[in-house]
Amino acid sequence: MAIPIGLVSSGASESHATVILYDNMEKMVQNESLVLIRNKNGGEILAVCRGGRGINENVRATGFTPGVAYARAGRVPSSAKEYYTFELEVIGVVTDNGVEQNKLIIAPTSQVEMFTDEDNPMKYLGNTELTIGHYWGKPNWKVPVLKQYINYHIGIFGVTGSGKSYFTRYEIIPLLRRAGYSVIVMDWKGSDYAPYYDTVIPLDSIKVDDYTVLKYFSSLTRDFGYRGREENPVSAAFEKALRRVEWRGKEPSEARRLLYEKAREILEAEARNVKSETARLWIDRLNASFEEITEEELEKFLGTIEPWEIYAEAKEKGIIVIDMSKGEEDQKLGAFYAIARYLKRLMEKKQRLDMALVIDEAPQYAPWQPRGLAKETTDIIIDMCALGRSYGLSIVLLSQGMAGEIGLNAAVRRNLNTQFIGRIHPLDLEEAQKLASSYYISADSLLTLPQGHFYFLGRMNPSPTPLLISFEIEEEKDE
Numbered sequence: 161m162a163i164p165i166g167l168v169s170s171g172a173s174e175s176h177a178t179v180i181l182y183d184n185m186e187k188m189v190q191n192e193s194l195v196l197i198r199n200k201n202g203g204e205i206l207a208v209c210r211g212g213r214g215i216n217e218n219v220r221a222t223g224f225t226p227g228v229a230y231a232r233a234g235r236v237p238s239s240a241k242e243y244y245t246f247e248l249e250v251i252g253v254v255t256d257n258g259v260e261q262n263k264l265i266i267a268p269t270s271q272v273e274m275f276t277d278e279d280n281p282m283k284y285l286g287n288t289e290l291t292i293g294h295y296w297g298k299p300n301w302k303v304p305v306l307k308q309y310i311n312y313h314i315g316i317f318g319v320t321g322s323g324k325s326y327f328t329r330y331e332i333i334p335l336l337r338r339a340g341y342s343v344i345v346m347d348w349k350g351s352d353y354a355p356y357y358d359t360v361i362p363l364d365s366i367k368v369d370d371y372t373v374l375k376y377f378s379s380l381t382r383d384f385g386y387r388g389r390e391e392n393p394v395s396a397a398f399e400k401a402l403r404r405v406e407w408r409g410k411e412p413s414e415a416r417r418l419l420y421e422k423a424r425e426i427l428e429a430e431a432r433n434v435k436s437e438t439a440r441l442w443i444d445r446l447n448a449s450f451e452e453i454t455e456e457e458l459e460k461f462l463g464t465i466e467p468w469e470i471y472a473e474a475k476e477k478g479i480i481v482i483d484m485s486k487g488e489e490d491q492k493l494g495a496f497y498a499i500a501r502y503l504k505r506l507m508e509k510k511q512r513l514d515m516a517l518v519i520d521e522a523p524q525y526a527p528w529q530p531r532g533l534a535k536e537t538t539d540i541i542i543d544m545c546a547l548g549r550s551y552g553l554s555i556v557l558l559s560q561g562m563a564g565e566i567g568l569n570a571a572v573r574r575n576l577n578t579q580f581i582g583r584i585h586p587l588d589l590e591e592a593q594k595l596a597s598s599y600y601i602s603a604d605s606l607l608t609l610p611q612g613h614f615y616f617l618g619r620m621n622p623s624p625t626p627l628l629i630s631f632e633i634e635e636e637k638d639e
């Protein structure tokens with residue numbers, strides 16, 4: 161049973177009110193407590209307490225009163241004039257179909273009641289079939305989500321150690337599975353997901369398409385010695401060699417020899433039509449390039465598992481993890497790009513995917529200012545977001561920062577219609593203040609949230625105001 165905690169004060173509107181607490185209630189009502197306002201003008205309104213204040217005119221610090229004189233003398237001033245208030249951020253009016261926007265002015269002196277652990281106000285928010293975590297401090301209050309917005313994409317933000325990866329593993333992935341999505345997880349570090357799931361594919365066993373391999377080696381060799389020039393016979397020859405010889409799945413030394421010999425053969429054939437010194441230059445540049453294209457470098461691309469196999473495996477097993485721990489940045493981006501290109505092509509052919517792509521450490525793929533391969537991965541993430549809304553691909557991005565240098569690319573971020581925001585980095589204070597001013601969440605509280613706590617906001621949230629949620633983890637055994 162909800163317990164009465166106070167009365168609405170003068171000055172309430174349809175979306176905002178202040179409650180004056182009954183005596184002693186200040187010891188129970190907390191920031192983020194959920195309450196019901198019994199509006200004397202009609203309806204029962206669900207609201208959340210944000211921003212409490214204790215007021216005692218006797219001890220105003222800005223003027224001299226008898227109370228201040230008492231305090232100065234080391235005595236306790238009268239508390240007769242003391243009272244406590246809380247700002248109430250309205251979620252909506254309770255109807256038979258869940259909560260709806262409240263349109264009636266909240267009458268002053270309307271009674272406010274606080275829900276207890278036994279109540280479950282979450283049921284007012286809608287269908288509780290699909291839920292995520294639980295409301296702050298209330299393990300029984302599972303928070304409902306709107307399934308139809310899952311493929312409007314999800315962003316999870318918070319500093320390192322705020323609990324993003326745990327939240328994803330304990331809550332987001334199970335939610336996606338229950339909603340009928342198969343899941344591919346890109347595990348950048350290889351330690352957040354790979355140890356916990358059955359089907360794990362190591363990075364270097366993935367087949368990276370020729371296009372991406374060419375891009376990688378072009379960047380490694382400064383365009384095969386032709387940086388910035390349009391005509392590039394060496395690159396063209398290498399590209400043909402990639403396509404004409406069977407080099408994947410071979411020993412690195414063998415693969416390298418095959419590619420070199422084929423590229424050289426192609427160049428020599430074309431050399432018949434040019435001056436001999438031009439032909440010499442070509443071969444020199446090919447040789448110089450192959451000093452960079454070492455066995456070690458090639459080894460990164462000898463994998464044979466194709467993107468369609470990864471897709472099929474995810475469909476069959478429900479969830480697969482790509483372990484990207486062994487590999488350099490460009491190689492990781494290359495493998496991701498290959499998978500992304502395949503998914504994009506399927507959607508362009510109007511295939512419905514019912515698939516989620518979970519990308520931890522997302523700023524690696526879509527940084528604030530992308531360069532090199534990251535430009536391609538950033539663009540393809542944006543394309544996948546657009547197509548995904550029509551063809552059932554949900555993009556889930558985890559990032560330690562929201563905006564600016566540590567953040568996610570702004571164009572990508574605009575596509576994330578649901579956000580979970582944990583403890584943020586001080587560099588994101590400005591971002592926090594924007595949120596704070598729209599929802600009465602204090603920027604301080606965003607900077608100091610404990611691990612595993614997230615504000616849930618956006619399309620998937622049935623409440624128009626963000627809700628503070630958390631989740632339980634199983635105690636982990638020490639090694």
Ligand SMILES: Nc1ncnc2c1ncn2[C@@H]1O[C@H](COP(=O)(O)OP(=O)(O)O)[C@@H](O)[C@H]1O
Nearest residue numbers: 319320321322323324325326611612631632633
């Ligand atoms: N809901 C939670 N309750 C208690 N501890 C948590 C919770 N979520 C995360 N943690 C702790 O926080 C640590 C960091 O979490 P992690 O998900 O790795 O952070 P991030 O991915 O944001 O860097 C974990 O090792 C875990 O012990």
Ligand SMILES: [Mg+2]
Nearest residue numbers: 324325352520
């Ligand atoms: Mg993490």
